[in-house]
Amino acid sequence: MALRGCLSEYDATVATGFTVTAGYPGETLCNNNPVFYLNHGHDRHMVIKTENLRWQWPDQSTTLAFPDIRLPSGDHLFIRGPSGSGKSTLLSLLSGLNRPLEGGLEVHGQDLARLSGGDRDRLRADRTGVIFQQFNLVPYLNALDNVTLPCRLSAIRHRKAGQPQQTARTLLQALDLPADCLTRKPSTLSIGQQQRVAAARALIGAPPLILADEPTSALDTDNRDRFVRLLLDQAAANGSSVVFVSHDPALAEHFTQHLELSSGQESRP
Numbered sequence: 206m207a208l209r210g211c212l213s214e215y216d217a218t219v220a221t222g223f224t225v226t227a228g229y230p231g232e233t234l235c236n237n238n239p240v241f242y243l244n245h246g247h248d249r250h251m252v253i254k255t256e257n258l259r260w261q262w263p264d265q266s267t268t269l270a271f272p273d274i275r276l277p278s279g280d281h282l283f284i285r286g287p288s289g290s291g292k293s294t295l296l297s298l299l300s301g302l303n304r305p306l307e308g309g310l311e312v313h314g315q316d317l318a319r320l321s322g323g324d325r326d327r328l329r330a331d332r333t334g335v336i337f338q339q340f341n342l343v344p345y346l347n348a349l350d351n352v353t354l355p356c357r358l359s360a361i362r363h364r365k366a367g368q369p370q371q372t373a374r375t376l377l378q379a380l381d382l383p384a385d386c387l388t389r390k391p392s393t394l395s396i397g398q399q400q401r402v403a404a405a406r407a408l409i410g411a412p413p414l415i416l417a418d419e420p421t422s423a424l425d426t427d428n429r430d431r432f433v434r435l436l437l438d439q440a441a442a443n444g445s446s447v448v449f450v451s452h453d454p455a456l457a458e459h460f461t462q463h464l465e466l467s468s469g470q471e472s473r474p
């Protein structure tokens with residue numbers, strides 16, 4: 206099916222994690238409002254910098270307090286912690302989906318606490334690829350069109366991808382997706398194949414940061430290790446930093462930095 210005119214704002218938002226603020230049936234979904242990407246002297250190569258970061262969900266009595274993170278450009282960080290320790294919550298803060306309750310949070314040199322929701326969405330669209338735990342593929346788009354979606358939502362990602370369809374093919378091939386899967390819908394793909402599509406979608410347009418939320422949880426050990434290696438190889442080829450969360454300590458060996466979240470969280474006084 207032709208891509209133009211068949212993508213709702215809802216689907217684009219669920220699939221990519223950012224709100225689409227432009228786009229009508231038949232038009233390319235792409236918000237060209239400029240966000241100014243600043244460099245801050247000695248921190249210009251720091252992709253993520255957090256300090257005393259805290260978050261409290263509405264109606265929850267406990268506060269999630271996160272260890273400080275310093276992630277230089279190109280480094281790969283593994284975040285581990287038991288269920289409920291706040292791994293997904295931390296990724297929602299790093300991606301700008303939620304604004305921190307307290308503490309410092311700089312991503313791509315931007316103070317996320319000071320940006321509006323729309324500017325955080327734009328920053329994420331342009332500079333962060335997200336792999337969701339459930340992949341969030343758009344069910345009525347084939348694998349290739351799912352992968353090129355970020356290029357429709359970000360002029361920067363589109364420009365960096367060059368020819369998005371060709372780049373998507375190259376990425377999916379590098380991630381070992383069989384050629385006959387390229388034009389198939391997600392529901393006809395195995396979990397491992399859907400996972401490769403989700404990874405290619407995060408990688409296209411070489412965003413400086415990839416955030417991955419337990420994308421290997423449904424895989425066996427061999428496929429899990431292979432997927433992590435392929436993902437990190439592609440990220441390294443793009444020069445992208447990676448933050449990968451999992452409860453599985455066996456994956457830690459693939460990463461250059463490690464962070465452990467504990468299950469014990471502070472109670473609010």
Ligand SMILES: Nc1ncnc2c1ncn2[C@@H]1O[C@H](COP(=O)(O)OP(=O)(O)OP(=O)(O)O)[C@@H](O)[C@H]1O
Nearest residue numbers: 262263265286287288289290291292293294295452
């Ligand atoms: N939308 C929400 N509203 C209210 N509380 C939430 C929400 N999302 C998460 N929480 C709570 O925040 C805490 C951390 O949840 P989170 O999903 O970040 O943990 P996790 O480490 O990713 O867990 P898992 O490994 O099971 O996915 C939990 O106590 C959870 O119940």
